[in-house]
Amino acid sequence: MIEVLNFAFGPYPQRxxxxxxxxxxxxxxxxxxxxxxxxxxxxxxxxxxxAPMGSLPILRHANGTIIGQSLAILDYIxxxxxxxxxxxxxxxxxxxxxxxxxxxxxxxTFFGLWARHGSALGQGVVRSSQDVSEICADRYFGQLRxxxxxxxxxxxIAGELVTLADCVAMAMLQYASDFYAVPIPPECVKLQMWFDxxxxxPSAKRPPYPEQQRRKALGLMEQTGVCx
Numbered sequence: 001m002i003e004v005l006n007f008a009f010g011p012y013p014q015r016x017x018x019x020x021x022x023x024x025x026x027x028x029x030x031x032x033x034x035x036x037x038x039x040x041x042x043x044x045x046x047x048x049x050x051a052p053m054g055s056l057p058i059l060r061h062a063n064g065t066i067i068g069q070s071l072a073i074l075d076y077i078x079x080x081x082x083x084x085x086x087x088x089x090x091x092x093x094x095x096x097x098x099x100x101x102x103x104x105x106x107x108x109t110f111f112g113l114w115a116r117h118g119s120a121l122g123q124g125v126v127r128s129s130q131d132v133s134e135i136c137a138d139r140y141f142g143q144l145r146x147x148x149x150x151x152x153x154x155x156x157i158a159g160e161l162v163t164l165a166d167c168v169a170m171a172m173l174q175y176a177s178d179f180y181a182v183p184i185p186p187e188c189v190k191l192q193m194w195f196d197x198x199x200x201x202p203s204a205k206r207p208p209y210p211e212q213q214r215r216k217a218l219g220l221m222e223q224t225g226v227c228x
Contacts, residue, residue, distance in 0.1 A: 002028045002077065005047065006057040009179075009207035011108055012070040015171035016057045019074055021203035022162050025081040071105065074164050086163050097158045100147070100165035107143035108172045110136045115180060118224035121216040133224040141185055141228065148188040157194060170195070170204050179209055180220040185228050 004020065007013040020030060033047075033056065050058050051068035059067040059076060067073050078087050088094035116122040118133030151157070157165040173195050176182040184192045198204055221227065 001062045002080065003060045004028060004030045004057055004073065005050070005060065006030060006032055008032045008034075009175075009209055011112075011171045011175040013057050014175065014207060015168045016070050016073055017207070018170055018203045019077075019086070019164065019167040022167060022201075023077070023081075023084060023086055025077060027081070028077065071101065071168075074167070078164075086161075086167075088158065088163060093159060097163045097165050100150075100158050100163075101168050103143060103147055103150075104165065104168045104172055107140055107147070108168075110140040110143060111172065111176055111182075114140060114224070114226075115217070115220055118226075119180065119217050119220050120223060121213055130224065134226060137221075137224065137226040144185055144188055144191060148185075148191050151190045151194070153190075155194075155197070166198060167203075170198050174199070174204065174206070178206060179214055179217050181218045182220050183228075 002025075004016060006016055008017070017030075020028065047056060047058065050060065050066055053068065055068065057068075057070055057073055059065070059073045061076075061080075065076070067076055075087075078085075088097045114133050114136035116126050117129040117136075122128065154160055156162055157169050173184060173191075177184075184195060186192075
């Protein structure tokens with residue numbers, strides 16, 4: 001038995017939630033926690049006991065394996081439960097999926113820094129910085145434009161089938177759009193078409209955001225004076 005401890009929303013938890021909804025692996029149980037108070041920084045004791053950083057998602061396997069990083073969790077489940085395959089069935093296919101996953105993961109790093117150091121939600125938690133906000137917003141949008149250039153006309157991010165790349169991409173773009181009101185650049189036509197289509201899938205159902213936090217996060221571009 002594999003147990004996944006997770007939050008109901010957030011880009012890193014949500015990529016695991018979307019993946020599990022798409023793959024529907026047998027023998028995997030999910031426990032969802034409420035998002036903790038960011039200022040209190042006090043995750044439940046059982047989470048702190050499993051992962052030193054006290055963050056979710058966490059995978060716990062009956063064989064004693066514990067994994068506390070989202071991409072590693074996806075890889076572990078793929079290795080443990082290979083059917084249906086969501087990493088690509090050929091070396092070229094797997095390489096394309098890995099490339100896309102890493103590009104979206106890098107974009108999320110830039111977005112996270114922009115949001116943490118520029119939004120009202122981050123005030124009092126980290127040091128506000130207009131320079132960090134502007135630099136990271138530029139890198140984030142630049143990464144999306146690069147991804148747009150690499151996308152083909154296939155229905156999903158890395159080909160004809162849903163893969164890890166779609167789960168990682170949807171979690172990030174959904175979070176940016178719904179929680180911070182940051183759109184996909186208008187010139188990213190293929191990426192926007194994919195996002196609109198994938199948003200209709202049951203796996204991409206909008207998660208329940210804490211509205212008090214969301215009110216502080218919305219309008220990140222206006223809060224930081226960033227334009228597309």
